[in-house]
Amino acid sequence: MTEKNRHDTPMLDELENGPWPSFISGIKRLRDEHPTERINGVANDLLGQLEHSYETRKGYWKGGTVSVYGYGGGIIPRFSEVGQQFPESKEFHTLRVQPPAGNHYSTDILRQLADSWEKWGSGLVTFHGQTGNIMFIGASTENTQHFFDEINDYGFDLGGAGPCVRTAMSCVGGARCEQSCANEHKIHRTLVNNFTDDVHRPALPYKFKFKVSGCPNDCMNSIERADMAVIGTWRDDMKVDQDAWKAYVAEKGRQHTIDNIITRCPTRCMSLKDDDSLEVDNRNCVRCMHCLNVVPKALSPGDDKGVSILMGGKRTLKIGDLMGTVIVPFMKLDSEEDYERITEIAESTIDFWAENGLEHERCGEMIERIGIVNFLEGIGIDVDPHMIADPRQSSYVRMDGWDDEAVKWFERQAENRSAAG
Amino acid sequence: MAKEMRQPIESGCPDGFQYMHPAMVKNFGQWQWHDHPRPGVLRHVAKSGDAVWTVKAGTQRILDVFTLRKLCDIGDQFADGYVRFTIRSNIEYMVTDEAKVEPLIAALEGEGFVVGGTANSVAMISHTQGWLHCDIPGTDASGVVKAMMDELIDEFRNCNMPNRVHITTSCCQINCGGQGDIAINVQHTKPPKINHDLVANVCERPSVVARCPVAAIRPAQVNGKPTLEVDEKKCICCGACYPPCPPMQINDPENTKLAIWVGGNHSNARSKPSFQKLVASGVPNNPPRWPEATAIVKRILQAYKDDARDWERINDWIDRIGWPRFFEATGLPFTKFHIDNWRGARKSLNASTHIRF
Numbered sequence: 001m002t003e004k005n006r007h008d009t010p011m012l013d014e015l016e017n018g019p020w021p022s023f024i025s026g027i028k029r030l031r032d033e034h035p036t037e038r039i040n041g042v043a044n045d046l047l048g049q050l051e052h053s054y055e056t057r058k059g060y061w062k063g064g065t066v067s068v069y070g071y072g073g074g075i076i077p078r079f080s081e082v083g084q085q086f087p088e089s090k091e092f093h094t095l096r097v098q099p100p101a102g103n104h105y106s107t108d109i110l111r112q113l114a115d116s117w118e119k120w121g122s123g124l125v126t127f128h129g130q131t132g133n134i135m136f137i138g139a140s141t142e143n144t145q146h147f148f149d150e151i152n153d154y155g156f157d158l159g160g161a162g163p164c165v166r167t168a169m170s171c172v173g174g175a176r177c178e179q180s181c182a183n184e185h186k187i188h189r190t191l192v193n194n195f196t197d198d199v200h201r202p203a204l205p206y207k208f209k210f211k212v213s214g215c216p217n218d219c220m221n222s223i224e225r226a227d228m229a230v231i232g233t234w235r236d237d238m239k240v241d242q243d244a245w246k247a248y249v250a251e252k253g254r255q256h257t258i259d260n261i262i263t264r265c266p267t268r269c270m271s272l273k274d275d276d277s278l279e280v281d282n283r284n285c286v287r288c289m290h291c292l293n294v295v296p297k298a299l300s301p302g303d304d305k306g307v308s309i310l311m312g313g314k315r316t317l318k319i320g321d322l323m324g325t326v327i328v329p330f331m332k333l334d335s336e337e338d339y340e341r342i343t344e345i346a347e348s349t350i351d352f353w354a355e356n357g358l359e360h361e362r363c364g365e366m367i368e369r370i371g372i373v374n375f376l377e378g379i380g381i382d383v384d385p386h387m388i389a390d391p392r393q394s395s396y397v398r399m400d401g402w403d404d405e406a407v408k409w410f411e412r413q414a415e416n417r418s419a420a421g
Numbered sequence: 422m423a424k425e426m427r428q429p430i431e432s433g434c435p436d437g438f439q440y441m442h443p444a445m446v447k448n449f450g451q452w453q454w455h456d457h458p459r460p461g462v463l464r465h466v467a468k469s470g471d472a473v474w475t476v477k478a479g480t481q482r483i484l485d486v487f488t489l490r491k492l493c494d495i496g497d498q499f500a501d502g503y504v505r506f507t508i509r510s511n512i513e514y515m516v517t518d519e520a521k522v523e524p525l526i527a528a529l530e531g532e533g534f535v536v537g538g539t540a541n542s543v544a545m546i547s548h549t550q551g552w553l554h555c556d557i558p559g560t561d562a563s564g565v566v567k568a569m570m571d572e573l574i575d576e577f578r579n580c581n582m583p584n585r586v587h588i589t590t591s592c593c594q595i596n597c598g599g600q601g602d603i604a605i606n607v608q609h610t611k612p613p614k615i616n617h618d619l620v621a622n623v624c625e626r627p628s629v630v631a632r633c634p635v636a637a638i639r640p641a642q643v644n645g646k647p648t649l650e651v652d653e654k655k656c657i658c659c660g661a662c663y664p665p666c667p668p669m670q671i672n673d674p675e676n677t678k679l680a681i682w683v684g685g686n687h688s689n690a691r692s693k694p695s696f697q698k699l700v701a702s703g704v705p706n707n708p709p710r711w712p713e714a715t716a717i718v719k720r721i722l723q724a725y726k727d728d729a730r731d732w733e734r735i736n737d738w739i740d741r742i743g744w745p746r747f748f749e750a751t752g753l754p755f756t757k758f759h760i761d762n763w764r765g766a767r768k769s770l771n772a773s774t775h776i777r778f
Contacts, residue, residue: 057674059551060552061555062667107503107504129550172505189436221599221687294732318632
């Protein structure tokens with residue numbers, strides 16, 4: 001690329017100043033230093049269009065229909081509205097590629113992906129987009145297929161785009177975190193890989209996201225961002241290593257301990273005893289994680305681990321932000337049967353929503369519209385007081401089936417007692 | 422001759438174990454505790470006695486292949502050829518030999534990457550695509566983030582905040598950036614400008630009508646052509662009609678503004694998860710460096726740093742001090758727009774005499 005063919009980018013150049021790494025400098029490297037002329041040209045016109053956006057404060061990409069042979073989704077098509085001025089980047093599609101569970105990579109596989117991508121694409125990539133995909137940003141319509149074929153041969157597959165099951169996310173979890181209460185990687189892959197057809201061929205009311213966090217710190221933001229959030233937890237007593245605890249109190253002092261741990265417990269279930277040991281009212285512990293986060297050397301999750309499942313989280317469009325709410329307060333995830341059960345819950349949820357959701361209606365919005373009791377009946381899950389913050393406040397409801405419902409509750413209680421032996 | 426098309430291999434999400442650092446494979450599910458030897462570094466100790474030091478670094482997120490290979494080179498040299506990425510697009514290197522930590526940090530910093538983002542720091546801003554790639558953006562997320570991180574870099578490198586601070590940006594009101602302790606999001610202030618010549622050909626009109634959260638869109642005829650019109654008194658300027666109907670242009674160089682929200686928190690730690698609340702709007706969408714938005718973010722961070730107690734996230738802090746004190750401490754104006762009028766809004770009013778003086 002000769003200097004005179006380069007677009008002037010006075011505004012973007014401002015983003016090369018300052019100490020944080022600059023994405024503009026990276027795109028310029030592709031323009032100026034990459035051995036492939038195609039990439040030089042794409043990077044140059046991309047910079048030109050972006051500068052035009054900065055000057056006019058508007059975006060110039062429009063969508064369209066691009067996919068690969070055999071699939072209906074997975075690509076974010078982008079055609080330039082100013083392609084005549086910037087022809088080499090006029091087709092600039094993103095491929096959404098599912099990352100390995102937990103976002104682990106060997107440098108070998110990253111290099112292999114980089115090699116494939118510079119062969120067919122722009123050379124720009126993000127690990128990862130907000131849904132969790134590897135975003136290969138910038139391929140022409142024709143090269144989209146070539147790039148996919150190449151990476152598909154060595155084990156990578158497209159994620160979701162459009163009204164479909166989307167790429168899932170899971171935290172680092174058991175790979176490196178002592179708070180992990182579940183096999184996040186296995187849950188992630190079991191769920192999303194059960195729905196590959198629904199990932200690749202968009203035919204649902206709208207998007208459906210699974211996210212898996214190994215503990216209630218919820219590093220994957222699943223309650224606020226996933227239609228089905230699976231979060232590790234435990235139901236026996238948390239573990240207290242009293243020697244490590246006392247060492248902490250001795251090091252930090254009682255006032256620090258009271259101000260930062262004891263009084264921060266949301267259910268006031270902790271007490272610092274006169275001998276500096278810790279007493280926990282485990283029946284009232286809500287597994288908020290705060291004390292475990294502050295003193296991980298002394299406090300840990302219990303042994304009877306499993307997951308809580310919340311459903312219905314989503315962002316603003318259309319009825320406003322919704323959080324997921326409890327659907328399954330606790331279930332074990334040890335045996336293959338347990339994994340079959342969680343898969344069944346996901347299947348019955350997606351089936352019910354596919355049947356009853358309106359076009360462009362997220363699962364949580366459907367629940368809001370029809371009421372959670374109708375949703376629970378639809379997916380075959382019994383009501384449970386863990387699902388609510390408070391019972392009903394309004395008397396304006398017809399309750400002539402009360403006696404039957406009360407009988408059901410006592411029957412379920414009896415079943416649970418006999419199951420527990 | 423054209424290559425024969427083959428059916429895709431529907432392998433879905435790859436198994437992470439094949440790319441996982443061997444010390445993490447060996448100790449999977451068997452970790453005992455962690456500590457935080459210095460900003461940007463975590464030490465995890467397993468029940469086996471094995472220890473792994475993780476060095477976290479911020480990057481430009483939109484990586485060119487040169488930068489990606491540079492990150493790989495560093496991984497080969499110091500971290501056994503394994504890396505992982507966090508949800509906020511930081512890169513993490515794991516080493517089993519403590520002696521490698523400082524040289525690894527030196528190598529990353531020598532190449533211009535920024536080591537930090539752990540514990541009570543300002544983490545990397547999570548962001549969306551913006552003008553670089555989105556079809557409906559009101560601003561450029563990558564540019565806002567680059568300009569802002571230039572100014573917050575010392576808060577990323579150090580752990581001077583009461584607790585971690587997650588900042589997010591979004592280029593439209595759909596808010597793909599998600600919830601954050603501080604969120605900088607596009608806020609449109611005028612109804613869409615409609616190109617009536619194009620609507621009938623480009624838009625599936627019933628689904629555009631259905632998309633409007635306040636039922637302000639209705640079918641119409643303009644110059645004999647079927648189109649859509651907007652009841653501008655009802656319109657909340659959210660831009661939801663623009664993605665399914667590009668001739669309903671919502672973006673505008675002057676009237677597309679930024680709004681700033683605080684107190685979004687995903688974690689269940691201490692309080693239940695919380696959604697962010699509006700604190701400032703009308704902030705100019707001012708490329709290439711958006712100085713007005715950064716100034717407000719810094720003001721909020723300073724007030725939080727000065728006044729919050731250890732472990733309080735921004736939402737915990739405001740819960741304790743109350744909203745009047747937040748506006749006082751930050752010097753931000755409180756307006757009628759701060760009072761919610763969406764569904765469920767009554768729950769956000771103060772139905773008590775709990776008032777701080």
